[in-house]
Amino acid sequence: MAVFCYDRPMMTSMSRRTLAIAALTLALGAAFPAAAQAKEGPSMTQPAAPTWSLAIHGGAGTMSREKMTPEKEAEYKAALAFALEAGSKVLREGGTSLDAVEAAVKVLEDDPHFNAGRGAVFTYNGVNELDAAIMDGRTRAAGAVTGITHIKHPITAARTVMEKSPHVFLSREGAEEFAREQALEMVDPDYFATPERWRQLEELKARKLGWFDVDLKYGTVGAVAVDTAGNVAAATSTGGLTGKRWGRIGDSPIIGAGTYADNRACAISATGAGEFFIREGVAHEICARMRFTGEGPQQAADTVMANVAALGGDGGVIVVTPKGEAIFSFNTPGMYRGRATSAGVKEVAVFKD
Numbered sequence: 466m467a468v469f470c471y472d473r474p475m476m477t478s479m480s481r482r483t484l485a486i487a488a489l490t491l492a493l494g495a496a497f498p499a500a501a502q503a504k505e506g507p508s509m510t511q512p513a514a515p516t517w518s519l520a521i522h523g524g525a526g527t528m529s530r531e532k533m534t535p536e537k538e539a540e541y542k543a544a545l546a547f548a549l550e551a552g553s554k555v556l557r558e559g560g561t562s563l564d565a566v567e568a569a570v571k572v573l574e575d576d577p578h579f580n581a582g583r584g585a586v587f588t589y590n591g592v593n594e595l596d597a598a599i600m601d602g603r604t605r606a607a608g609a610v611t612g613i614t615h616i617k618h619p620i621t622a623a624r625t626v627m628e629k630s631p632h633v634f635l636s637r638e639g640a641e642e643f644a645r646e647q648a649l650e651m652v653d654p655d656y657f658a659t660p661e662r663w664r665q666l667e668e669l670k671a672r673k674l675g676w677f678d679v680d681l682k683y684g685t686v687g688a689v690a691v692d693t694a695g696n697v698a699a700a701t702s703t704g705g706l707t708g709k710r711w712g713r714i715g716d717s718p719i720i721g722a723g724t725y726a727d728n729r730a731c732a733i734s735a736t737g738a739g740e741f742f743i744r745e746g747v748a749h750e751i752c753a754r755m756r757f758t759g760e761g762p763q764q765a766a767d768t769v770m771a772n773v774a775a776l777g778g779d780g781g782v783i784v785v786t787p788k789g790e791a792i793f794s795f796n797t798p799g800m801y802r803g804r805a806t807s808a809g810v811k812e813v814a815v816f817k818d
């Protein structure tokens with residue numbers, strides 16, 4: 466800008482000074498946008514960054530606008546907004562990120578639109594086997610459960626494993642025995658079943674589809690948050706993949722694959738073709754890149770999702786940092802997602818655009 470100014474011999478010293486001041490202001494604005502804003506705004510005390518942030522997802526996949534009616538899209542958006550509000554309320558009132566992610570995921574588990582809790586997909590043998598994980602970025606404490614069939618809120622079971630057991634990961638009957646001892650809410654397995662998921666299992670069998678989910682869509686749910694104390698947390702809950710067999714476990718309950726939280730970097734929840742996310746160690750890899758390469762959350766997440774794609778996998782992640790950044794990265798045409806911050810952001814979306 467300064468060179469541009471000196472190149473014009475006809476310019477008066479007054480206009481040169483005006484341009485120089487404009488250039489300086491622009492440069493300062495770019496380097497310190499919050500400072501520039503504070504100068505223009507009504508007060509000098511405007512916060513530079515959100516003091517809390519929350520991001521949620523309800524799965525990723527091949528959602529085409531042609532197949533999705535406006536009514537269906539509105540239904541999904543309303544469901545996402547409801548979960549977003551449940552988590553936001555906790556954070557707005559000064560609660561912890563751990564409480565916020567659990568609250569948001571419980572709402573999504575209760576909602577049959579998503580592949581978690583009620584509305585989970587069926588195994589090949591016609592059972593709903595649920596997985597969940599939660600992690601506290603402050604201490605890196607974590608809890609997870611897999612293959613459970615009677616616990617109403619798998620995410621609460623994961624949190625109870627983290628807080629009330631000496632272990633990180635419990636499975637099947639053992640996890641359920643622990644949940645009963647902890648007086649968690651238990652339900653009949655039929656509670657999780659829906660006709661639409663049964664239809665999808667039948668379609669998978671009739672069309673002899675592979676391990677891939679029927680309509681190339683993943684409906685796992687997740688939430689990541691940072692609270693006003695700067696602590697991050699992550700939670701993920703799922704039924705896994707339609708027609709899964711042999712006690713298959715996906716990435717969602719695996720700490721470091723589908724779920725991870727670390728105050729030194731970020732909190733992550735993933736959705737997609739779990740086998741690839743396990744092989745790439747997606748959630749931990751994103752945090753590690755942020756810590757060791759200095760990449761921001763978007764760059765780190767995009768790089769790791771590109772690695773997943775190179776292996777042949779698809780899906781997406783949500784990421785929140787202790788600074789309050791809340792981002793998405795996915796290599797599918799759509800992802801059910803939403804984010805809210807103390808700075809007033811509140812949005813839900815389905816398609817890439």
Ligand code: ASP
Nearest residue numbers: 683684685705715737739
């Ligand atoms: N990632 C999950 C799994 O592989 C599936 C999903 O995201 O819906 O179990």
